[in-house]
Amino acid sequence: MTESSEYVVVGAGLAGAATAWQLASRGHDVTILERTVPASHDGSSHGSARIFRYAYPDEFYTRAVIESKALWDDLDRASGQALISPFGAVDYGPDRQPEVLARVLADAGVEHELLSAADARSRWPQFSFDTPVLWHPGAGVIDAESAVHAMAGQAVRHGARLLTGWDVTSVTKTSGGYRLASAGGKEITAGNVIISAGGWLPQLLGRLPVPAGFLAGLPEITVRQEQAYHFRYREFSGSVAAWPTFIHKSADIQTYGLPGGRDAGFAGQKVAEYNGGKFIPSAARQTGIVDPANRGRVVDYVKKYLPGLDPEPYAEATCLFTNTPNEDFLIDRAEGITVLSPCSGHGAKFAPLIGQWAADLATGTGGVPPRFRPATARIGAT
Template identity: 40%
Template sequence: MDDIDVAIVGLGLAGSAVAWAVSRRGRSVAAFEAYGPGHRRGSSHGRARIFRRAYLDPLYVELTGRAGRLWEELGEQAGERLLTRTGGVDHGPAREPERMAALLQEHGVAAELLDRAEAARRWPGIRFEGPVVFDPEGGVLDPEAAMAAMVRLAADAGAHVAYDTPIRALKPDAEGVTLITDSGTWRARTVVVAAGGWTGPLLDGLVPLPPLTVTQQQVFFFDRKDPGPWPTVVHGETSLDIYALPEGSYFKVGEHVNGAVTTADDRDFTVDPAARERAVAYARAWLPGLDPVPRSELTCLYTSTPNEDFVLDRRGPFVVCSACSGHGAKFTPLIGELAADLVDGRPPIGRFALR
């Protein structure tokens, strides 16, 4: 039986960030992933996610600033660029452009509020119908490269990393937790569960969680007629909640809503034809700079709380690290630091605490 300070369950973006953060604080660490590196069964695969400061919530605007600095630090330590600052645009009445621009500016972001004509001049491949917020700090991060970098840095700091090693049972006692795997048993004083869609089943009967809904989402990749530069896009209309971003030579388009409820183990990986039709219709109507025929498509998982806040808190020897609700990727290195703070006994951010 191996005895360690901290065990981490899950090596997606959140778990990899926790491994990096905890190991560089001098703790003995073992991290376990049920599948291989960069697997496609969860939420963290692929080469592009949006980074943005553009929220209508002051808490998240502040946290994105901290996260952005940590992304730069991670890139420096890894020796590679993991976040590319393309700039980002938000438009549509649900994004409340005037209020968003003012909030960003209050937090020191050099955001611009553009009229429709100026936005169309800057980005002719995108159609706008009203005011547009431009966030110059927005950009695109590379999840698979980031996970590999954080795991490598954690291993360099002494962490034990085990892929293809599912946790079969978690058994807490007064001294910590016993973790049962097919290849051996481990003892940890603290266990961080960062398992995405598997978090609920793993902690069932051990930690009272809020309702967590797992949905299968789909994204579509379109050729760009205009090679760019393109910003990231978040578009909120009454019946639309769309995000889009450059990924290599393609432009990736997805819906933040409308995913089919499933479980991490039962999802079918099949793209919903109705979602494909909506993506094509959206590209034709709002992204004239794209070829509206998708070149590829894939599915991923959201694990969402009712209010779309994260769950980052500690109960006994368990730290729950559910950076969920479809918008956690941009906060990745900060989530690792916040989870490491919980390991060290610090209190959670109030909104992310278990009730």
């Protein structure tokens, strides 16, 4: 007998788990289909270290972070966990425009300081700052893997079913909704489907029974195989708590870093070049092989700008970034199918809010910011 569900969520990463949590907590019949296991290590939501920050040049996103933080607090209370560790954040570099970020934070009422490079170096001698520095203490590090399990756990607590080892190969329209099939021959019918497949989304889009105009109206979705490296703290640089997260944007490279947490044995800082990896057709084509040229660029960067770190990486890994051209999220809907791509380069901090938006859209009980519905805007669908 084929299983059925009112709502089927495909993908148990941060966005999918958040959406399932929101739907189930509202009393809906929900099933989560996960290709392997929640927060899978070949996806975009594994590990213990994602940056949580308020600093954006676009005030829309800063205010969305404020809204998302309230939902993170709800999740902490419901799960009994502290999923964001406070470390603060420093933003600097000629192309990061810390003065602009400071104005946005001031308008949004977010605590911050704008420091000269000299004052910042005095406070954090483990950095070599090259411009004024924005500091905002409310930033921190999200434990992504624990967050996925917390949200999926809340969904299950509210009655959702979590099915693992369920690789969706087809979605077909039926008289009453949709039928989803797996590579192993399993089937489930759904009244509504939410596709939150991360780096696997590009290979699924063409298989969805949605109008051609809807697909044509979607932005290009690209997948990169990124690389991240862990560098040990030197003895003189103090405790892990002395290391904030950072984003540094210079003319030749954009980097970010954060305490690596258990991913790095709590011994070092995770440092990476933003969007420095190669494009791949989909997550299914990732190799897990680190590009030596990328490693060299990041090592050279650490030698120049992070004197508080040993410039020889003691651990390294690849991960996935799924992005739209302007880095806006994609939360759009055609008939009974919602397509969800939170753009893993900066989407983690918004996960509970993205889940709320997606649940509102899928149920028809609320709206989504129009900037995240490009196909609908183009074809005038509802």
